[in-house]
Amino acid sequence: MKSITRIIGATRELWPFFLGIVLCAVLTSAASLLAPFIISGATDTVVNHLKGSAPTTGAIIVWLAAAYLAAQLVSVLTTNLGGYLGDIMSQRMRTILSVRYYEKLLSLPLPYFDSELTGTIIARLNRSIAEVTQFVKTMSNTFISLVLTTVSVIVISSLYYWPLGLLLILIFPVYFWLTSKTSSKWQVWEGQKNQKIDLASGRFAEVIGQIRVVKSFGQEERELTRFKTLFSDTISLTATQSRFWHSMDVARLSFLNLIFFGLYLLIFLRTLAGDFSIGDMVLLIQLLAMAVAPINSLSWIVDSAQRAITGSKDYFDVMERESDPRALAITREGAPEYTQPAAITASEGQELVRFEEVSFGYDGEEDVLHKIDLSVKRGERIAFVGESGGGKSTLMSLLEGLYDPRTGSVTVDGMDIAGSDLTQVRSLIGMVFQDPSLFSGTIAENISYAQPQASREQIIEAAIKANAHEFITKFADGYDSLIGERGLKLSGGQKQRIAIARAILKDAPILILDEATSALDTKAERAVQKALEELMQGRTSLIIAHRLSTIARVDRIVTLKNGQIDEIGSPDQLAASGGIYAELLELQNSGGKTIAKKLKNFDIIG
Structure with a gap:
């Protein structure tokens, strides 16, 4: 008893x-x-x-x-x-x-x-x-x-x-x-x-x-x-x-x-x-x-x-x-539904995100990241490239505080995530994933998920910027349309644009794009890419393995190999270095089924 x-x-x-x-x-x-x-x-x-x-x-x-x-x-x-x-x-x-x-x-x-x-x-x-x-x-x-x-x-x-x-x-x-x-x-x-x-x-x-x-x-x-x-x-x-x-x-x-x-x-x-x-x-x-x-x-x-x-x-x-x-703090009684992102102290061009000697492995498993040392400046666009399973998404999970590194530290605007209020840390980060991860309910509820008190005007404005307003208004109930469990009533491109509108409305200064267009066809990808460009404006963007055309427009590329940083540099620098990125460019220009298969191993769509 x-x-x-x-x-x-x-x-x-x-x-x-x-x-x-x-x-x-x-x-x-x-x-x-x-x-x-x-x-x-x-x-x-x-x-x-x-x-x-x-x-x-x-x-x-x-x-x-x-x-x-x-x-x-x-x-x-x-x-x-x-x-x-x-x-x-x-x-x-x-x-x-x-x-x-x-x-x-x-x-x-x-x-x-x-x-x-x-x-x-x-x-x-x-x-x-x-x-x-x-x-x-x-x-x-x-x-x-x-x-x-x-x-x-x-x-x-x-x-x-x-x-x-x-x-x-x-x-x-x-x-x-x-x-x-x-x-x-x-x-x-x-x-x-x-x-x-x-x-x-x-x-x-x-x-x-x-x-x-x-x-x-x-x-x-x-x-x-x-x-x-x-x-x-x-x-x-x-x-x-x-x-x-x-x-x-x-x-x-x-x-x-x-x-x-x-x-x-x-x-x-x-x-x-x-x-x-x-x-x-x-x-x-x-x-x-x-x-x-x-x-x-x-x-x-x-x-x-x-x-x-x-x-x-x-x-x-x-x-x-x-x-x-x-x-x-997330679950304390009376906690607000929405946390306003804190004002970032780092100025444009100063260090905003820092991975310092970070090693990580899942419970009971060997390390998948080894001694990652990387500094990201405010306003930068950085792409992460590497073989599938090389640790790109895991690195982003550490930045969100979903996991803690075994050794080293991850800091955001000077805050060590391991000892900081995750509510505050995550208020600074917006995410768009390959899987949009929508909830059952209305389109408006999904767009305003991170900011429940947003007005209808703010929701519509975010949808317009995400290139989603046009298809939303074609539904009988518009923004009040029910989308089913995980958005089953929507196409892949529509779901992704709603996820982008959600990130736009959150208005976080740091943006993570984790294979946000890799599962889409060419037409849908173009619509989503236009929305992503709008979303990345004025934000520090960390991008994982999109199409090479997207990666080519970033400030720096970080290539990962066997859980370690292999190269860091601008697209032009790495194109001439003979490393992973140069190999990918060469593979893309060569064409053929065998080449396409190799590109897939790197989570890259030619």
Whole structure:
């Protein structure tokens, strides 16, 4: 129960709801316990009247019946009021835990997401938190009242005849002991099932997100078989788990029935001996019936608790991971949706970006960048050229603070990214990638993603500069047109121009262009290139492997080879140096299929 205690401790602001639920549980238990006493009194009254020992009137019976009705109505009212509070509390708890989980994910460094499937992360949110809150809801709505009722039954039974109370008390430790015998094995099986389900859910989300690829390669049956296998494995695990659980349940309930056999036998024998009246016997039988309900429910409650405990382990596994302290400002409560880029202190021509002796490798992998030493001046246009996988995009990821170098430092306008507020650093950088990475929603929402408070006029102005306004206005709803998940309703060129408009509206002084036109046809590329030229005006631009015609118009070219800088110079200088760039120019001028293939190895389109 330690995990559940942690959950409750993490949502301590819900204590007024807990207090209200406990109060309702006390009143419900009191009203429920009052009913057997009323029935006992009515029974003795009727029996004594029939025996002639204590004649009574119908009015007394009516009052007793009315008292019973009142007790039942109070029980109904307090039970439902407690249920209402439990429902609200559990939903608020789910909201709190979900928001904190989301906030934690947003603060985790990017390497965490490199090793996790998106669907698995989502499955944990839906499963772990749902199981925990469902258990808390069950506990608050029923368990507290059942516990109070059971304790009261034990006390009252002990007052009438102490062996009754002793036998009732004996039930619980033995029952819990038998239940605990199943706990450790049960949790292992449940954890294995959750792992299978999370893998299946993760793959499910991935396949649906890449459904065009799956269908294009005819892999529907393969993916279905994999999905079916993972869920089929949970059936065998459930069979083993359930067989063990119910076998233990037979032992628990057999012991329970044996104890209740003794309890009822004692009550009947004491009544025959004249120690109990008929009313007393009826009272004790009803009290025992009230004790049976929580005991019978105990295995179900423990089952729910085990699911919640297993689920909470996955939740806390994420929550206990180390956040990137620089990203905490992004998720702090009340943080603004938009951070105005800071004024750059570097003047035109002065150093703005600096890579100093930077080496980097992904977790568990060898370095892909080695001793990168590069200075970028404000207003410069620099192109990065090298073989595919040579570290060009990785270098840009370091500049964005998505990863930290293993050695060396990356600075922007004098700020060392490793120790700076990432919100401020990233406000200085605009990005346009090969994949535009649009969100479902409207065109206007996507353009204003980095500046949500932008006016419609500002959005339109950015779209005009991005050469996107004309095609946007042809849609029936214009800027309010829904574009589908990841912009599926748009062509590649249209999506890219919206991404460029987004970067224009952000108006960041540093621009990263990561293969922004390589996936487009010639016509779309021309439209996008015109927008890119508008975007690069007055900005420090870092460009990765566009067409050679684009690279030729930059101030400097940096060639990367085996994760190291091979050459740095102007296009004219490197064209005559005999290095990678000169080789690419020669390959392009030579033409032919073999040459085109070699160009592709360098992420270059001739």
